[in-house]
Amino acid sequence: xxxxxxxxxxxxxxxxxxxxxxxxxxxxxxxxxxxxxxxxxxxxxxxxxxxxxxxxxxxxxxxxxxxxxxxxxxxxxxxxxxxxxxxxxxxxxxxxxxx
Numbered sequence: 001x002x003x004x005x006x007x008x009x010x011x012x013x014x015x016x017x018x019x020x021x022x023x024x025x026x027x028x029x030x031x032x033x034x035x036x037x038x039x040x041x042x043x044x045x046x047x048x049x050x051x052x053x054x055x056x057x058x059x060x061x062x063x064x065x066x067x068x069x070x071x072x073x074x075x076x077x078x079x080x081x082x083x084x085x086x087x088x089x090x091x092x093x094x095x096x097x098x099x
Contacts, residue, residue: 014045049061
């Protein structure tokens with residue numbers, strides 16, 4: 001509550017969070033501060049990776065599609081490179097015919 005008297009600082013309840021408030025104009029980069037109670041309330045609302053959300057019926061926390069996000073290392077690994085077809089050479093271009 002004391003934060004609302006500071007200019008440029010917005011305080012809001014965890015129940016009222018929305019994307020337009022967190023990232024106005026679609027630009028991420030806000031500095032957010034959550035209290036311990038807010039984290040507990042977020043867990044109640046959205047659940048955890050193992051448990052469903054108690055306040056949202058049928059809501060499951062999304063899980064990452066990739067466990068290892070180092071995509072460059074995966075693509076350049078010998079296991080992947082050994083299965084790929086060799087790189088194609090660019091076709092030779094001919095000089096345009098002059099009349």
